[in-house]
Amino acid sequence: MHNGKRLAAARKRRKMTAKGLAGLCGLSPVTITRLETEQNDADPATIEKIAGVLDYPIAYFTLPDPPALSTEQVSFRSLTNMSAKVRDAAFAAGGAGVEMFRWAEEVFNLPGLDLPNLRADAEYSPESAAEALRAHWQLGDRPIPAVLKLFEAKGVRILGLSEDTKNVDAFSFWMDDVPYMFLNSFKSAERNLFDACHELGHLAMHRHGTMGGGREAENEANAFASAFLMPRSDVIAHVPRFIDVKVILRLKRRWKVSAMALAYRLRQLGLLTEWQHRTICIQLGKLGYRSGEPEGIERETSVVWSQILADLWSKRDTKETIAKAIELPLDEVDGLLKGLLAPNKHTDAQLAAAETKPALRLVK
Numbered sequence: 542m543h544n545g546k547r548l549a550a551a552r553k554r555r556k557m558t559a560k561g562l563a564g565l566c567g568l569s570p571v572t573i574t575r576l577e578t579e580q581n582d583a584d585p586a587t588i589e590k591i592a593g594v595l596d597y598p599i600a601y602f603t604l605p606d607p608p609a610l611s612t613e614q615v616s617f618r619s620l621t622n623m624s625a626k627v628r629d630a631a632f633a634a635g636g637a638g639v640e641m642f643r644w645a646e647e648v649f650n651l652p653g654l655d656l657p658n659l660r661a662d663a664e665y666s667p668e669s670a671a672e673a674l675r676a677h678w679q680l681g682d683r684p685i686p687a688v689l690k691l692f693e694a695k696g697v698r699i700l701g702l703s704e705d706t707k708n709v710d711a712f713s714f715w716m717d718d719v720p721y722m723f724l725n726s727f728k729s730a731e732r733n734l735f736d737a738c739h740e741l742g743h744l745a746m747h748r749h750g751t752m753g754g755g756r757e758a759e760n761e762a763n764a765f766a767s768a769f770l771m772p773r774s775d776v777i778a779h780v781p782r783f784i785d786v787k788v789i790l791r792l793k794r795r796w797k798v799s800a801m802a803l804a805y806r807l808r809q810l811g812l813l814t815e816w817q818h819r820t821i822c823i824q825l826g827k828l829g830y831r832s833g834e835p836e837g838i839e840r841e842t843s844v845v846w847s848q849i850l851a852d853l854w855s856k857r858d859t860k861e862t863i864a865k866a867i868e869l870p871l872d873e874v875d876g877l878l879k880g881l882l883a884p885n886k887h888t889d890a891q892l893a894a895a896e897t898k899p900a901l902r903l904v905k
Contacts (some may be wrong), residue, residue: 543588543602545579551597552577554633554873556626565594593757601868608636608716618759623708631702631709631723638700638723638877639716640867645849652845654696656720659745667764668773670746675772682772684796688734689841691880692741697722697736699843703876713740720744726880729834733798733880734841738766749767764809768774771796771806786824797838800830820893843881850882 552562566573574719575581583591592599595866601881610632617623623637645651657677659670675682678695685691693699713722722740724733732770742765747758779795781788784807786800789898792865793803801822808818821830824896827852829835860878 543576543579543583544604544606545577547589547602547604547608547610548573548583549577550636551595551601553626553629554637555595557595558626562591562594566590566803569859570893588606593792595834596866596870596872597689597869598865607633608639610714610716614716615712616684616740616758616762618708618710627704627708631704631712633711634702634704634873634877635714635721637724637867637869637873638698638721641700641863641869641874641877644721644863644866645845649849649852650698651698652694654719656697656745658748660748665746667742667746667761669815670742670770671765671768672772674741674745674789675769678722683769684775686738687841688770688797690844691768692722692737693843693845695779696720697744699845699881700722700877701726701879701881703879711736711740715744715748719757724841724880728800729837730840731797731834731837731839733803734797734834735766735799738769739763741769742766767802767806767809770798771803773810775809776806777812780807784821786821786828789821789825794838799834800825840880840884842883843878846878846881849868880899898901 552559554889555562557565558570559577560570561747562568563570563573566587567590572581576583576587585592587601589599612628615632615635617628622776642651642777655678657674659665659673678691689699696719698719698721698741700721700723702723704710704725707727710725710728710759713720715721720742722737724740726733728736739762742762746761746765776796779792789800789803789807793800796803798806798844804813804821804825806820807813813821825831850860853859860874864874
């Protein structure tokens with residue numbers, strides 16, 4: 542018997558409407574809707590046809606219900622700028638990511654959770670929340686050398702996104718007391734790290750509230766990310782009295798942030814006047830720093846997934862092993878790892894030749 546929720550998830554992940562899928566399968570839209578709501582049971586030939594069009598394994602449609610996400614549960618930058626098709630595809634990716642990590646947790650001992658609820662006992666401002674989390678993790682006020690590695694070590698489950706759209710640059714959510722973070726790699730490495738810290742702010746500050754809480758929640762997450770990456774005391778200690786574009790471009794590498802983010806932080810801390818901030822931003826824009834990050838930093842990668850893939854290759858397994866274990870198409874697994882692996886590494890041939898000893902321990 543087929544699972545209608547699985548059929549709907551696969552269709553949405555492929556960004557298809559019921560009408561579009563029906564046309565490709567030679568069925569009516571009403572039939573697709575009735576199959577997804579399980580008002581009708583599908584015969585094997587119909588499921589095989591649908592699986593072929595969606596390029597999903599047939600077995601995927603017989604599994605139990607997939608993890609379900611909602612707009613109240615997930616932090617999105619702006620739902621008003623997002624089409625239902627894009628939103629539903631992101632939800633489906635999130636559910637697939639949860640299943641991918643559940644597989645990993647059955648096979649490996651992944652890091653345990655160490656992320657306090659910063660709104661559990663008292664109301665923190667974004668600045669004080671960032672300071673509190675840094676203190677909890679014993680980071681001091683110095684720059685963080687490897688942001689994603691730190692988050693993974695504290696139990697945040699990080700995956701990538703294959704969507705090449707600014708409307709889904711990152712999102713996060715809690716499920717079964719586990720924090721998940723999905724990052725899109727189409728931005729610069731600096732802005733990608735800021736997105737990660739923005740999502741950490743949602744996970745830490747908005748855990749028991751509405752993750753997609755509108756503009757106020759987004760502003761709080763932005764302020765948290767700024768304070769977490771660029772601690773007040775460290776910024777004040779290293780920024781000279783006279784600040785110009787050259788100072789911004791030199792110091793942004795210390796905190797691994799974009800030039801615009803550093804300029805905004807300096808204005809926020811009162812180290813730049815509004816006029817100075819506006820002038821510097823105009824100059825940075827002319828140099829290309831509004832739309833990108835010339836001469837940017839190297840993109841950070843996932844330690845957890847690099848180690849998992851290294852372990853798979855030590856047994857002559859591949860990413861297809863993961864895909865088969867959770868009955869996902871290989872391209873969906875690739876999409877969930879997009880931007881998280883070092884460029885030109887972890888290809889089949891290179892992993893097969895690698896002699897990396899994985900640090901993750903297998904579950905016995």
